[in-house]
Amino acid sequence: MTTPDIHLKTPPGPGRFQLPDPPENPEDKMTSFDRLTINGNAHYLKQHLVDRRPEERDRILVAGDRYTVAEPSRYLAGGRYPDLLVAFDVDPAAYQASNGYIIAEQRKPPDFVLEIASRSSGREDTGPKRQDYAAIGIPEYWRFDETGEHHGERLAGDRLENGEYAAIEIAELPDGSLQGYSAMLDLYLRWEAGELVFYDPVTNRPILTYEDQRARADSTEARVRELERLLRQQNL
Numbered sequence: 264m265t266t267p268d269i270h271l272k273t274p275p276g277p278g279r280f281q282l283p284d285p286p287e288n289p290e291d292k293m294t295s296f297d298r299l300t301i302n303g304n305a306h307y308l309k310q311h312l313v314d315r316r317p318e319e320r321d322r323i324l325v326a327g328d329r330y331t332v333a334e335p336s337r338y339l340a341g342g343r344y345p346d347l348l349v350a351f352d353v354d355p356a357a358y359q360a361s362n363g364y365i366i367a368e369q370r371k372p373p374d375f376v377l378e379i380a381s382r383s384s385g386r387e388d389t390g391p392k393r394q395d396y397a398a399i400g401i402p403e404y405w406r407f408d409e410t411g412e413h414h415g416e417r418l419a420g421d422r423l424e425n426g427e428y429a430a431i432e433i434a435e436l437p438d439g440s441l442q443g444y445s446a447m448l449d450l451y452l453r454w455e456a457g458e459l460v461f462y463d464p465v466t467n468r469p470i471l472t473y474e475d476q477r478a479r480a481d482s483t484e485a486r487v488r489e490l491e492r493l494l495r496q497q498n499l
Contacts, residue, residue, distance in 0.1 A: 279360065279361065280335040280336075280361065280365075281360070281361055281362045282329065282330040282332065282339070282342075282361055282362045282363035282365070283330070283339070283362070284329075284362070285328060285329065285330060285344040288381075288383060288384075294346075294379045294380065294381045295327065295328065295346040295347075295379050298346075298379045298407065298409075298458075298459050299327065299346060299347055299379065299459075302458075304459060304461070305325055305327065305347060307461070307470050307471065308325055308349070308448075308461055308470065309323070309325035310470075310471070311450075311461070311463070311470040311471065312325065312349070312448070315449070316351070319351060319352065321355070322351065322352050322353060322354070322355075323349075323350075323351055323353075323355075324348070324349065324350040324351075324353050324355045324358055324364075324373075325347070325348070325349050326347075326348050326355075326358060326364075327344075327345060327346050327347045327348055328344055328345075328346065329344055329358075329362060329363040329364065330342045330343070330344050330362075330363035330364070331343050331344065331345060331348065331363060331364040331366070331372075331373060331376075331399070332363065332364070332365055332366070333365075333366050333367065333399050334365060334366065334367035334368075335361075335365055335367065335368070343392060343395055343396065344363070345373075345376040345377065345378060346377055346378050346379045347375075347376065347377040347378075347379075348364060348373045348375070348376050348377075349373065349374055349375040349376075349447070349448065350364070350369065350371070350372075350373040350374050350375075351374055352371070353369045353371065354368075354369060357369065366399060366400075372399050372400040372401045372402075373401055374401070374402055374403065374447045375401070375402070375403045375405070375445060375447045375448055376396060376401055376403070376404055376405070377404075377405040377406070377407065378392065378404075378405070378406050378407070379407050379408075379459075380406065380407065380408035380409070380412075380413035380414045381413060382413060384413070385408075385412075385413030385414055388406055388413075388414060389406065389414050389415065393421065393428060396428075397421075397423060397426065397427060397428050400423065401423065402422065402423045402447055403420060403421065403422055403423070403431075403445055403446070403447045404420070404421045404423075404428060405418075405419070405420040405421075405443075405445070405452060406418070406419045406420070407452075407454065407459045409457045410457070416433075417441055417454045418433055418441040418442075418443060418452065418453070418454040419431075419433065419443075420433070420443045420445065420452065422446070431443045431444065431445075432444075436453075439456075440453050440454060440455045440456070441453065441454040442454075442462070444464070448461075449464065450462060450463060450464065450470070451463075451464060
């Protein structure tokens with residue numbers, strides 16, 4: 264997902280560059296959509312991080328599929344557009360206005376990026392992209408591959424140490440799942456029967472989803488109805 268020498272667009276208003284939209288690749292879009300969008304993973308991750316850091320809610324960015332560059336310039340040599348990006352203590356409005364993440368503008372690199380494997384991106388994800396993310400100072404770089412066919416492994420993570428990436432330990436669990444710990448997110452990432460799942464180390468359960476929240480609401484409603492029934496019986 265690197266596109267050299269792409270001219271930046273200039274939006275209305277003085278003094279601001281706007282990054283171009285990444286080139287469309289239906290295969291990459293489908294893999295990202297399957298693992299991060301249709302199942303709600305990106306949305307639930309944002310919800311979880313905001314719940315854990317409520318005082319920072321307006322400074323947390325969870326995004327993807329837009330360019331990440333070191334600084335604005337007329338060309339985008341080396342520009343990358345990760346499938347998932349997480350950054351703390353940044354300005355999400357600036358990200359939207361610039362149509363992407365400009366490190367010089369945000370005054371820090373993203374804290375976490377993740378790439379979902381596809382046939383067209385596998386070699387880039389494990390080679391040049393890994394070098395570029397290290398060069399711009401991204402503390403954690405993760406890769407997920409449903410089959411292991413394109414990345415050579417189903418789950419992998421790197422942590423930046425002295426300017427270079429060192430592999431994060433990935434453990435195989437008794438049920439065959441693979442798990443690694445993200446210090447940046449304070450979450451476990453799991454390859455679980457071909458699915459990407461974020462686990463909360465506090466509860467040792469997946470982060471809350473819509474189904475979890477609905478089940479809790481239904482359970483609470485059922486308890487309220489039962490209490491009302493008991494009160495009516497007592498008043499007879």
